[in-house]
Amino acid sequence: MTGAEVLNWSADIAIVLLLIALLLVIVRLALGPNLGDRILALDTVTLLAVALIGVFTVRTGLGLYLDIAIAVALVGFLATVALARYVLNRAKKGGSQ
Amino acid sequence: MIDTLVQYLAAAAVLTGAVFGLLAAIGIVRLPDLYTRLHAASKAGVVGAGLILIAVAMISTDGAVILRAILGIIFLLLSTPIAAHLLARAAYKAGELPTPSTTIEEIDG
Numbered sequence: 001m002t003g004a005e006v007l008n009w010s011a012d013i014a015i016v017l018l019l020i021a022l023l024l025v026i027v028r029l030a031l032g033p034n035l036g037d038r039i040l041a042l043d044t045v046t047l048l049a050v051a052l053i054g055v056f057t058v059r060t061g062l063g064l065y066l067d068i069a070i071a072v073a074l075v076g077f078l079a080t081v082a083l084a085r086y087v088l089n090r091a092k093k094g095g096s097q
Numbered sequence: 098m099i100d101t102l103v104q105y106l107a108a109a110a111v112l113t114g115a116v117f118g119l120l121a122a123i124g125i126v127r128l129p130d131l132y133t134r135l136h137a138a139s140k141a142g143v144v145g146a147g148l149i150l151i152a153v154a155m156i157s158t159d160g161a162v163i164l165r166a167i168l169g170i171i172f173l174l175l176s177t178p179i180a181a182h183l184l185a186r187a188a189y190k191a192g193e194l195p196t197p198s199t200t201i202e203e204i205d206g
Contacts, residue, residue, distance in 0.1 A: 003104030007156065010108035014115035014149070021115075021122035028125045028134075036131045036188035040138055043180060044125060047142040050173070051118050054149035054166075058111055063162035066153065070169045073146075077176040084180070084187040091191035 011059040018052050039083045046076025107152040114148030117141050130196040131188050139181035143173050 001009075022045065029041035053069040124137025147170045154166035189204060 003101035003108075007104045007108045007111070010112045014111045017115040017119045021119040024119075024122035024126045034131065034188070034193060036184060036191070036193055037134065039184055040131065040134055041125065043184070044121060044138045044142055047138070047146050047173075047177070048118055048122070050169070051114060051146040051149045054146065054153050055111060055115070057153045058107065058149070058156060061156075063153075063157060063159055063165070066150075066162060066165045066169065069150075070165065070172065073169060073172060073176070077180055080180040081183055084183040087184075087187040087191050091187070 008059065011055050014055045015052065015059075018048055018055065022048050022052075035087055039080060039087070042083070043076060043080045046072055046079070050076075103155055107155040110148045110152035110155065114145045114152065117145035117148065121145060129198075131193055132185055132195050132199075135181045135185050139177050143177045146173055 025041050025044045025048065029038055029045070032038055050069045050073050053065050053072065057063065057065040057069070118141070121138050121141035124141060125134050128134045128137055150166045150170050150173075154163045157163050157166070195202065
């Protein structure tokens with residue numbers, strides 16, 4: 001096999017593995033049990049989305065996809081920080097977890 | 098010759114990164130409380146995404162793409178620990194208890 005074929009096959013296998021990982025994380029998102037677990041699951045979904053877009057970049061050879069990956073990483077970080085602040089503010093107001 | 102070697106290395110990096118992402122997801126499902134789940138997600142997840150971005154940088158011939166991949170890795174390495182730390186601190190302040198088998202608890206309320 002040539003190098004390009006090996007790369008395409010491994011990219012296909014990586015897409016399958018990452019989709020299984022996304023399914024598992026969505027199981028945790030549905031089960032909870034608390035708000036923190038769900039925020040963590042959402043954060044991991046964005047991390048896995050960045051990885052998946054990276055694999056698409058390898059598979060297609062289009063470097064433009066990397067811009068999307070960086071934007072998704074930025075938005076995911078900001079969302080996690082905002083949701084963590086929300087948990088903190090809710091705790092300060094005396095609400096139970 | 099060297100192209101083929103780089104492609105094999107990139108294939109190995111892509112597969113390893115995907116396996117790390119899967120391990121992070123398994124850890125998130127199976128570990129007992131939020132703090133251990135954060136440990137699994139933030140470490141294994143960032144290594145998985147980082148290895149795949151490294152593979153992108155390896156096979157690309159365009160300098161701008163390589164620069165973007167390296168910037169993405171640096172950003173992930175900077176932002177993920179901050180987000181995980183903030184989330185753990187917020188959950189602790191909100192009264193979420195660690196699993197009973199935790200032996201050392203250094204934070205003081």
